[in-house]
Amino acid sequence: MGAMIVFSNVTKRYPGGITALDSLSFDMEEGEFLFVTGPSGAGKSTIIRLLLAMEMPTDGQILLARRNLRSLRESSIPFLRRNIGTIFQDFRLIDSRTVFENVAVTLEVLGLTPREVKSRVAQALEMFGLTRLARHYPPMLSGGEQQRVAIARAIVNDPPLVLADEPTGSLDPLLAVEVMDKLLEMHRRGVTVLVATHDKGLMDRYRQRCILLDRGCRVGEHISGGDA
């Protein structure tokens, strides 16, 4: 197995002099599960945004599956993102589309036929217990259900990497555990999973590698507690 993600002295500065990441270095193996944690403003979300090529680093190198993101052409970005499942705290579902359509969009982007889309979406919905909600619209669902839809959308095309930015941030503790279990289930199937979270209590339930950030700098690394 090789490295899935390599951050090498990555700095990200925003106009106005705000430094989100300061010479940050870390790497992550294929199939690994990694927590990135730290207080608000530590730079967790910036890492996710950089990996999705929503922004480019001010300095340093980022390798994603051995591809240097700084040398990535604009037209290649969509193809990069098709290999990354993303999950956000605010779910980022399209309110005007049904649960089925929200999950299907990942496959439609790939140009799959309606029959293939239907079959694979049905499997994903079943996996996350969402089959009965297929025709519902996101605003009709609870927070936990919406996050399950977001996870189903993130993994329906079997991406090798899943990035989750505060995936449990707007869920109650029970639902947060449920969502984390789903992410670990994907990890067990060989998917590389990076979770950015500031929920120490949740991390302590799982025994995984954890990088601690503060004001854009890496200030520690440990294996979180628990018995996952």
Next chain:
Amino acid sequence: MRAVTQTAYFMRQGAANLSRHPLYAAVGVLTLTVSLILVGFLGLFLYRANTLVDRLAGGLKLTVYLAPEVTQPAADELSRVLKGQWPEVKEVSYHTELEDRERNLKLLPAELVADLEPELVPAQPFLEVILDVDLLDQERAEALVKWFSALHQVQGVDEVLFGSQKIAAAFSLLSGARTLGIFISLVIVLAAVFFVLTTTRLIVEGRRREIEILLLVGATPSFIRMPHYIEGTIQGIAAGLLSYGVVWFLQRHLMTTLRSEALLQVPLDLLPPGMVAWFLAGGILLGFVGSALGLVRHLRFLR
């Protein structure tokens, strides 16, 4: 195969977007319709202005009454002078005193003519001058009226009657209206484009989140654009038909009113059936360009 699948997807999504966002769809169609009505009405007016002048002024003619002693050769000489001086003079015909009398007798009520000695009916030889309206602009029309007004000072010319003076005035008005119309049309076309662009941008802004999510899952800009183009085109077709219907309805009522008020007896076919194609083309163009330009900004700034 993939291209077929994608095209089918774009068509489905374009149509589905209309039902997913009925308010946006309605606002879009309404905006395009209003723009097309404004531009279409003025465009039609300008397009038809010449026809209108022709019809109103059809047979625009002058009558030059000659002194009784003027002979035909003298009248023919005057005809040549008129034609030579004014290229707008299409035809000059000489009518004798006898012909004038016959014409006048026909114009008088039958009961009056019954016991009347024909010699008592006033008559004199005259030249009938028919003008070519197509060659006449406002400036030339004014000069012509002035020149013919002074013609009675010429020996042998008794009187000049501008039987169509009112029409000439109408021509002058229409000519002015045509110039004003071009200016107003330009302003309205610009206003319509601005109106469509602003509305489209607001609609796209309302879908900003949807576009962001599509970009996140790996949609290419063209994947996002295509359904919007199709949606804009469908809205344009609807707006084209709707605006044609509205203009047709307004024209029908306008003509009914004008006829009932006896203001205008000239058939005024402002909106021939073939014009629906222009409205459709205009709607499609506005819908497509509006949706394309509306998206440009978002796709440029969102990554």
